[in-house]
Amino acid sequence: MSLWCLRTVAPCLEYIDNKSCYQGQGPPSGYNPQLLTCPTHYNQGNGKLSHFYYDPGADLLRAIIVYSTTYWPSWDVQRLDFSAETGEWVNRDKVLARQVFVGIWGSAWTGKSTMGSFNKLYACMNTGTQINEVDQFTLNPVSGGWSVDPYTWNPKSIFSAAVVNRIDNYLAGVSSWTLDCWKNLGTTPQRFAQLRLPNVLGYLAYESRNYCWIITKDGVICKVDYQIPRWEMISKVQNPGVSATDFAIAFDTRRKQIVVFRSRPDAADGACQHQLEFYYPMVSPARLTEPVPVTSLRAGERVILVAHLIGEAGEGVTPYTVNGELVEPVEGRLVTPFSGTEMNGRVCFQYQAPDQACEETLSLETTVEETI
Amino acid sequence: MYEKAFESTKLVTPGGASPANWTQMIFVTPWDAFFCANTWEWARVFRDGTKVAYGVPSGGYTPIPRVGGYAGFYSGNGRVYEAYEIDQLPNPNEVLNPDWAIPYALAPWTNVGAFLDDQNQRYLYQPNANSVRVYDLRTGAILGTITHNTGEYFKSLNWVQHGQVAGICSGSGKVKIMDYLFGLNVVEAGRIDPHRVAAYDSAFQVLVSIGVDNKTRVYCREARPYALSNPVFTPATIYGLKGNIVKVRLTGQEGEPCPGWWVHWELEGGWWSPGDGHGAPAQQFFPLGYLDKYVSKTDKDGYAWNLYFGPDDGETGRTMIRCSVVLS
Numbered sequence: 001m002s003l004w005c006l007r008t009v010a011p012c013l014e015y016i017d018n019k020s021c022y023q024g025q026g027p028p029s030g031y032n033p034q035l036l037t038c039p040t041h042y043n044q045g046n047g048k049l050s051h052f053y054y055d056p057g058a059d060l061l062r063a064i065i066v067y068s069t070t071y072w073p074s075w076d077v078q079r080l081d082f083s084a085e086t087g088e089w090v091n092r093d094k095v096l097a098r099q100v101f102v103g104i105w106g107s108a109w110t111g112k113s114t115m116g117s118f119n120k121l122y123a124c125m126n127t128g129t130q131i132n133e134v135d136q137f138t139l140n141p142v143s144g145g146w147s148v149d150p151y152t153w154n155p156k157s158i159f160s161a162a163v164v165n166r167i168d169n170y171l172a173g174v175s176s177w178t179l180d181c182w183k184n185l186g187t188t189p190q191r192f193a194q195l196r197l198p199n200v201l202g203y204l205a206y207e208s209r210n211y212c213w214i215i216t217k218d219g220v221i222c223k224v225d226y227q228i229p230r231w232e233m234i235s236k237v238q239n240p241g242v243s244a245t246d247f248a249i250a251f252d253t254r255r256k257q258i259v260v261f262r263s264r265p266d267a268a269d270g271a272c273q274h275q276l277e278f279y280y281p282m283v284s285p286a287r288l289t290e291p292v293p294v295t296s297l298r299a300g301e302r303v304i305l306v307a308h309l310i311g312e313a314g315e316g317v318t319p320y321t322v323n324g325e326l327v328e329p330v331e332g333r334l335v336t337p338f339s340g341t342e343m344n345g346r347v348c349f350q351y352q353a354p355d356q357a358c359e360e361t362l363s364l365e366t367t368v369e370e371t372i
Numbered sequence: 373m374y375e376k377a378f379e380s381t382k383l384v385t386p387g388g389a390s391p392a393n394w395t396q397m398i399f400v401t402p403w404d405a406f407f408c409a410n411t412w413e414w415a416r417v418f419r420d421g422t423k424v425a426y427g428v429p430s431g432g433y434t435p436i437p438r439v440g441g442y443a444g445f446y447s448g449n450g451r452v453y454e455a456y457e458i459d460q461l462p463n464p465n466e467v468l469n470p471d472w473a474i475p476y477a478l479a480p481w482t483n484v485g486a487f488l489d490d491q492n493q494r495y496l497y498q499p500n501a502n503s504v505r506v507y508d509l510r511t512g513a514i515l516g517t518i519t520h521n522t523g524e525y526f527k528s529l530n531w532v533q534h535g536q537v538a539g540i541c542s543g544s545g546k547v548k549i550m551d552y553l554f555g556l557n558v559v560e561a562g563r564i565d566p567h568r569v570a571a572y573d574s575a576f577q578v579l580v581s582i583g584v585d586n587k588t589r590v591y592c593r594e595a596r597p598y599a600l601s602n603p604v605f606t607p608a609t610i611y612g613l614k615g616n617i618v619k620v621r622l623t624g625q626e627g628e629p630c631p632g633w634w635v636h637w638e639l640e641g642g643w644w645s646p647g648d649g650h651g652a653p654a655q656q657f658f659p660l661g662y663l664d665k666y667v668s669k670t671d672k673d674g675y676a677w678n679l680y681f682g683p684d685d686g687e688t689g690r691t692m693i694r695c696s697v698v699l700s
Contacts (some may be wrong), residue, residue, distance in 0.1 A: 177430055178464075193465045198414070198427030220426055222459065234426060234459040290420035293377045294576035296592045298632075306404075306419065306576065314405065314416035314424035315458075344404040 002235045002286070002311030003221065003279040006257065009087035010275035013065070013080055015044035016096050042270045043070045049274070050077075050107035051139055052203065052248040052261045056119050059084050061250055061259055061276070064139060066107050077102050079137065084252050084259070087276045106139025113139060114250070116164035116206045120146070124159045124173070131162050131173070153182070153189045161204040163212040163226065172212055172226035174201045179214065181229045193229045198222065203248035205258070213258055215249040220313065221258070223281065236312040237262065237277060238286075257281070285309050285317045291324070291349060291362050300355045302335070307364055308345040316345025320366050324349045327361040334362070373598060373625040374547070374562045374579060378590035382421030384582050388412020394582055395482045396434075397569035399530065401441035402457045406571055406580065409435050414460070419573070419580055421588045426459065433462050436480050437530050439489040441574045450474045452488055469495070472512040487529035487537050489552075496537060496552055501525050504539065506552050516556045520548045530572035538572040540564070540579065547579065561626045564591045595624025596699075597633060603693045605680070612682030615664065619675045620695045629674025633697055637663050637678050640692040660691040 018041045044067040051064040061082040069076045078100045081091045094100050113123035113134055123134045125141075133145035141147065146166065150157040150173065157180060159173030169185040179195040199216035206212050207223075211232065214222050219237035224230070237247065237260055248261040257280045264273040291305040311317050318341040326334050332353045339347035349362065386394050392411040400407050406417045414427035433445040436452060445453045445462040450473030454466035468490040478497045480486035487496040493509040504518040504526075524546060526539030535553030540546075545567065549560040564570065567589070570581035579591040601621040610616045622630040639659035647654040664679035671677075680693065 196430075196433075196462045196464060198459065198461060200428075218428075229465075231456045231458045231461060236426070287422065289418045289422045290380075290382070292380075292419040292590055294419070294573070294578050294590060294592070295377070296375050296594045297377050304576070308404065308418055308422075310418075310422075310424070312424070313426045313459075314403070314418075314422075316403070342404075344402060346404045 002233070002282070002284045002313065002315050002317060003238070003258070004282050004284040005238045006278040006280055007087060008239070008275060008277045009082075011272050012082060012087060012261075012274055012276040013047065013063075013089055013272055014092070014096070015042040015047065015067070015270070015272050016098075017041070018043050018070075040269050040271070044068070044076065045266055045270055047266075047272055047274060049246070049248055049261055049263055050111055051113045051123070052250050053113055053115050053121060053205075054084060054250045054252050054259070055136065056115065056253055059254060060090065061087075061252070062136070063248075063261060064102060064107055066104070075104065077104050077107055082276060084255065087259075087278060103138055103140075106134070110134055110139050110141070112161040112203055112248075114161070114163060114204060114206045115253075117166040117209075122146075122162065122164040124162055129158050131159065131164065131171070148185060148189075150182075150189075153191070155191065157191070161201060163204055163206040165206075165209050165226075168209055168227070170209075170227055172204075172224070172229070174204055174214070176200050179204075179224060179226070179229070181226050183227075195224060195229055195231065198234070202246055203261075205249045205251045207251045207253070213249050213251055215247045215260060217246065219244060219247050219260075219262075221249065221260070221279075233281070234313045234315060238279075238312060242275075255280075283317045283320075284311055285320060285366065285368050286312045288322065288364055288366060291364055297353070299353055299357060301353055303351040303353055305349045305351060305362060307347050307349075309341050309347065309366060310345045316343055317341060318343055318345065320368070322347040322364050322366045324362055324364050326351075327363050330360070331356075331358040332360055373596045374564050374591035375594050375596040376565070376589055377578070377592050378419070378588075380419075380421030380588040382423075382588075383586040384408070384415075384417050384421050384423045384588060385586050386410045386413070387415075387425055394569045397528065397571040397580075397582060398435055398437045398443045399441045399571045399573050399575070399580075400443060400460060401575065403460075404575055406573075407435065407443045407455075407460050408569065408582070416460075417582070417588070419588060419590055427461060434480055437485070437487050437528065437571075438468075439491050439531055441531050444468055444488050444490075446474065446479055446486075448476075450476070450479075452490075469509050471510045472508075474512075478507070483527055483542075484525045485528040485530075485539070487531070487552075489531075492535075492553055494552060496529055498525055498529075504529070504537075504550060504552070506556065518550050518552060518556045518558070520550060520558050522546050522548055527569065528571060531574055532572055532577075533574065538579070540570045540572070540581075542567055542569065545581075560593075561628060562593065562595060563625055565589065594632075595626070595628045595630045597622050597630045597697055598625040599623050600635075600695060600697055603678075603695055610680065610682060612661070612686070613684055615679035615681055617677065618680050618693065619677050622670050622674045622676065622697060629670070629672065631670050631672045631674060633670045633676075634667050635670060635676035636667050636696045636698070637665065638694050638696075639663055640694050660687060660689055663693070 046068040110123035129151035132141035162173035202215040223232040246263040260277040291307045335350040396409040413425045415425040432448040495507040524541040527542040545564045547562040567581035
C-alpha cells in the first residue's frame with residue numbers, strides 16, 4: 001500500500017496584494033511611471049497554519065492561518081475554506097477582504113485540531129493539559145462540550161495532538177515522538193500501548209473508529225490502527241525536492257483520501273507558497289530497482305537475478321508484472337521472461353549462462369496504468 | 373574469498389544533517405531488503421544500492437539482528453523490543469526478553485555486534501575478539517562459548533538459518549558462520565572485501581555489504597578459487613600397467629574447498645635434450661603413459677580425481693602432470 005498523488009494545488013492561497021509599496025496607486029510622485037515598476041508589496045506574510053481539518057458537514061477542507069500583517073494590529077487570523085474535491089480556495093474573496101476573522105485565541109490556546117467521533121472537532125490545549133471539543137469557527141473549547149484531562153490519568157500525560165473515539169472510548173495522543181493509545185476513557189483510562197513514530201509529529205488526523213493518520217515533520221505518512229495498535233502502512237509525501245517547513249494532514253472521510261498541507265517559506269518576493277496535496281491510499285509504484293545476481297556467475301550455470309518494485313517509502317507494491325528482456329547481443333537465455341511481484345515487491349528472473357565467458361545486459365520494465 | 377557477484381553503481385550515501393557513516397545493516401525478511409541505520413536516519417536499502425530513508429533514530433534504541441531475519445531494538449533499560457514488519461519501527465509494547473534484562477555491559481554497540489534468538493531463547497555477545505558467548509535469554513546464564521579465533525570483533529552477527537549466525541568483520545572482511553545452538557563451533561569460514569557495514573541475506577544465502585565508497589556488493593557463499601594443490605598420488609607409489617589414483621585440490625583464500633569447478637589435466641614431457649653438439653639432435657621426450665580423463669570436476673571437498681596409467685612398454689623416465697582451472 002502506498003499513496004497515489006491525485007493533484008497538487010500550488011500555491012493554495014495568496015496574501016493580500018497592496019499593488020503598491022506606499023499608500024495610493026502607481027509610483028510615488030516625482031518618479032516617472034514609465035521608468036519605474038513598483039515591486040510587489042503584500043500586506044500579509046509568514047502565514048502559519050495552526051489548524052487543518054476536514055469538515056464533513058460542509059464537505060470542505062478548512063485551514064486556520066495566522067498572518068503577520070502591515071495593518072493593525074500586525075497580525076490576523078482567517079479561516080480558509082478549500083474544496084475537498086479540487087482544492088480550490090472557495091472563500092478567497094472573503095479572506096482577501098479580511099471577512100473571515102476567527103480571532104487569535106483558537107490558535108493561541110489550542111492546536112492541531114482534527115475531526116473525531118460524531119463529526120465534531122477536537123483539539124489539545126496549548127495552555128493547559130485538557131483535550132476538548134472545540135468550536136469549528138473560533139477553535140475555542142465548546143462550553144459544556146466533551147473534555148478530558150490526560151494529566152489526571154495514570155501515567156500523567158500531556159499531548160499536542162490527539163484523535164478521539166468516543167464511541168469505543170479510545171484515544172490516541174502524541175506529544176512528540178510517541179503515539180500513546182488509551183482505552184476505557186469512560187471509566188478508568190488505561191494506556192494499553194505505545195507506537196514510536198518515525199520522526200517528530202507534524203500532524204495527526206482521524207479516519208475512523210479504528211484508524212488514524214500521522215505525518216511527521218519531514219513528510220513521512222503512516223496509517224495506524226490505534227485499537228490494536230499497529231502500523232498499517234508507511235509512505236511519504238511526493239516531490240521531496242519541494243522545500244517545506246512543516247506538514248499537516250487531514251482525512252477526507254467522504255472520498256477516503258488524505259490531504260496534506262505543505263507549509264513552505266514565502267518566496268523571495270513575499271508571495272505565499274503553501275500548497276495542498278491530495279493522495280489516495282492505494283498501490284502506487286514509484287521505482288524499480290536494478291536486477292542483482294544472487295547466485296554465482298559461472299559459465300553454464302543458472303543465475304538468479306532479483307529486483308524490487310517499490311513505492312515512495314520503499315514499500316513493496318503488488319500485484320504487478322515485470323517483464324525482462326536481454327539486450328542484444330544475446331549469448332545466454334532468459335528462462336523467465338516475466339515475473340509477478342511478491343508482497344515485498346520482489347521479482348526474480350532466471351538466466352541460463354552459455355558455456356563460454358560473456359557479458360550480458362538484462363533490462364526490466366513494468367507498465368503502470370493510471371487507474372484514477 | 374567469497375565470489376563477488378555484484379557491485380552497484382548507485383551509492384548508498386548516508387544522509388542527515390552532517391553525514392555520518394552507516395553503523396548497522398540488518399536483513400529484514402518481510403522487506404527482502406536491508407534496514408540500515410546511522411546517527412541521523414533509518415533507511416531501507418535494496419541490494420542494487422537503492423536507499424529510501426523513512427525515519428530518524430532517537431536515543432536509547434540500538435538496532436540488533438534477530439532470529440529469522442528481523443530487527444529488534446535494544447533499549448537503555450536492558451529490554452529488547454520487537455520491530456513492526458511494515459516499517460521496522462520499534463514496538464515498545466512487545467518485550468522480547470521479559471525474564472532477563474540484558475545488562476549494559478553486555479549490550480551491543482557499533483563495532484561489537486550482538487544477536488537475539490527469541491525463539492530458542494538465546495543471546496549472543498562477544499566478550500573478546502576471539503569468541504562469541506551464548507547466554508540463556510530467560511536466566512542470563514552462560515550456556516557456552518564459540519571460539520573462532522578471528523582476532524577481530526564481528527561488527528555484526530546475522531541470522532543465517534536455524535541455529536546459525538554469520539559473524540562479519542568490517543575491517544578485514546573475515547566471515548565466520550557459526551552454530552550457536554547445536555555444536556557451538558565454526559561451520560564455515562570465508563572472506564569478503566573490507567567494508568563499512570554488511571549483513572547476511574538469508575533469503576538467497578548471500579552476503580551484502582556497503583563499502584567505504586558507499587557501493588553495495590553482493591557475495592555468493594561460494595569460495596572464489598585461490599589455490600590449486602599439486603597432484604598427489606594415493607598411494608604414493610606408482611606402477612605401470614595400472615590405473616594410479618591421482619587427485620588435486622582447489623581451495624579459496626581461507627583454505628575452504630571450492631566444489632564444482634572443472635580441472636583440466638595434461639601430461640607434459642619429462643625432459644628435453646639440447647643435443648650433444650656432435651650431431652645428436654635436440655629432442656623433446658614425449659610424456660610417458662596417459663591419463664584417464666582430460667577434465668574432471670571438483671567434489672564437495674574441492675578434490676578433482678583422475679587415473680594415471682604408466683607406460684605399457686616398460687619404458688622408464690619422468691613425466692609431469694599439469695593441472696589448471698579456468699576462472700570464468
